[in-house]
Amino acid sequence: EVELKYGADRLGKRQDPAMQKFRENRLGAFIHWGLYAIPGGEWNNKTYHGAAEWLKAWAKVPTMDWLELMKQWNPQQFDAKKWAKMAKEMGVKYVKITTKHHEGFCLWPSKYTEYTVANTPYKKDILGELVKAYNAVGIDVHFYFSVLDWSHPDWRSSIKTQEDSIAFQRFLTFTDNQLKELATRYPTVKDFWFDGTWDASIKQNGWWTAHVERMLKEMLPGVTINSRLRADDYGKRHFDSNGHLMGDYESAYERRLPDPVKDLHVTKWDWEACMTIPENQWGYHKDWSLSYVKNPTEVLARIVHAVSMGGNMVVNFGPQPDGDFRPEEKKIADFIGKWMKKNSECIYGCDYAGWEKQDWGYYTRKSNQVYMVVFNPPYSGQLTVKTPKGITITTAKTLTGEQTQVTETTRNEYNVSLPKNMPQEPFVIKLEVKDAQKTQDKYREALT
Numbered sequence: 231e232v233e234l235k236y237g238a239d240r241l242g243k244r245q246d247p248a249m250q251k252f253r254e255n256r257l258g259a260f261i262h263w264g265l266y267a268i269p270g271g272e273w274n275n276k277t278y279h280g281a282a283e284w285l286k287a288w289a290k291v292p293t294m295d296w297l298e299l300m301k302q303w304n305p306q307q308f309d310a311k312k313w314a315k316m317a318k319e320m321g322v323k324y325v326k327i328t329t330k331h332h333e334g335f336c337l338w339p340s341k342y343t344e345y346t347v348a349n350t351p352y353k354k355d356i357l358g359e360l361v362k363a364y365n366a367v368g369i370d371v372h373f374y375f376s377v378l379d380w381s382h383p384d385w386r387s388s389i390k391t392q393e394d395s396i397a398f399q400r401f402l403t404f405t406d407n408q409l410k411e412l413a414t415r416y417p418t419v420k421d422f423w424f425d426g427t428w429d430a431s432i433k434q435n436g437w438w439t440a441h442v443e444r445m446l447k448e449m450l451p452g453v454t455i456n457s458r459l460r461a462d463d464y465g466k467r468h469f470d471s472n473g474h475l476m477g478d479y480e481s482a483y484e485r486r487l488p489d490p491v492k493d494l495h496v497t498k499w500d501w502e503a504c505m506t507i508p509e510n511q512w513g514y515h516k517d518w519s520l521s522y523v524k525n526p527t528e529v530l531a532r533i534v535h536a537v538s539m540g541g542n543m544v545v546n547f548g549p550q551p552d553g554d555f556r557p558e559e560k561k562i563a564d565f566i567g568k569w570m571k572k573n574s575e576c577i578y579g580c581d582y583a584g585w586e587k588q589d590w591g592y593y594t595r596k597s598n599q600v601y602m603v604v605f606n607p608p609y610s611g612q613l614t615v616k617t618p619k620g621i622t623i624t625t626a627k628t629l630t631g632e633q634t635q636v637t638e639t640t641r642n643e644y645n646v647s648l649p650k651n652m653p654q655e656p657f658v659i660k661l662e663v664k665d666a667q668k669t670q671d672k673y674r675e676a677l678t
């Protein structure tokens with residue numbers, strides 16, 4: 231191992247109550263809301279197919295022109311209590327809110343920049359109202375924060391000159407001030423999810439990323455920090471030069487998931503994935519017909535896939551400029567919520583089962599209960615289950631209590647029969663398992 235001053239502060243998974251809550255939450259929602267919602271992917275009558283929250287870049291809009299959008303920021307339909315009700319009914323345990331995206335517009339009245347809600351027709355502290363409303367219904371609030379800030383004259387993507395270096399140090403101080411402001415104004419925040427940290431300027435200042443993690447953990451004991459903030463002494467990101475995960479959980483799975491067979495290494499650490507409902511839209515885009523939009527079951531499958539590999543999943547919502555949600559997003563939230571009401575036992579507090587993935591769906595586990603979440607019921611009517619050595623299945627029944635047949639077909643292999651009245655949506659079979667020390671082994675290996 232190499233000597234590091236700004237590498238991982240800890241080895242292995244955090245086991246304190248705050249991290250256990252983060253992990254057991256499992257299902258979260260992302261809110262991407264900013265000035266970009268106003269143009270919704272269209273600029274000067276041209277529609278851009280790229281991510282709507284990056285429109286400023288696609289349409290090459292000068293910063294001052296872009297920030298003129300503040301004059302139109304007046305979401306008359308915004309009602310934090312309605313947003314909290316929607317999240318509660320969807321079954322999410324936490325919501326990650328874009329406090330400031332790359333555009334530099336702040337949803338809270340920051341005193342370190344003029345580009346905030348306070349200087350818009352709306353005036354009020356949107357972030358404060360959301361923190362209060364989500365917390366009031368028992369939902370944790372996480373802050374998304376973009377270090378990259380297109381509105382700030384001292385931002386640099388690379389440090390080429392002494393002037394760059396002096397400006398960038400001013401920028402890092404500005405960023406420290408905003409982070410301290412957020413931690414002070416909203417002390418119930420449970421997590422900071424950093425983005426916009428891929429540039430050389432940040433990689434060259436790994437010390438600063440370590441300082442931010444330590445500063446926030448000092449101000450807010452228990453707070454969790456994503457790996458994407460972190461660069462070590464040599465600019466290595468997420469995992470330090472000794473291969474140790476920095477921050478409290480890996481945050482590299484954005485719009486993609488680890489493979490349930492080839493990527494089992496991710497089960498060794500905490501991780502959180504995030505996903506969009508269209509192919510790639512985080513902020514509000516007027517026209518969702520431009521790319522594939524996942525159906526509710528596809529969204530559900532990604533949630534279960536993440537939990538089955540010991541990760542969290544955050545489903546993204548991009549609210550409209552008026553502060554209401556588009557119908558497609560309300561439908562997804564409603565479907566997930568209805569499914570979670572019946573089946574959340576296989577999600578909350580669950581983890582990787584350590585069993586070999588089968589085609590019919592995913593396993594999740596909570597203590598000695600293994601859940602089979604069935605997405606693809608087979609024509610054979612039999613669900614193949616392969617148990618690890620020494621593990622036997624005692625019972626199998628649906629969450630509605632219907633017993634299903636368990637037949638041992640060979641050593642450590644079983645057929646679990648499909649329930650008689652099969653639901654017309656993904657369903658769960660709960661297995662009681664036994665760690666059988668002495669199993670009389672009546673099976674014979676074929677001599678080949």
Ligand SMILES: COc1ccc([C@@H]2N[C@@H](C)[C@@H](O)[C@H]2O)cc1
Pocket residue numbers: 262281283284425426484504512
């Ligand atoms: C350079 O590619 C990207 C892609 C997405 C992002 C941002 N991360 C997501 C969580 C959204 O905030 C997206 O704008 C930034 C840079």
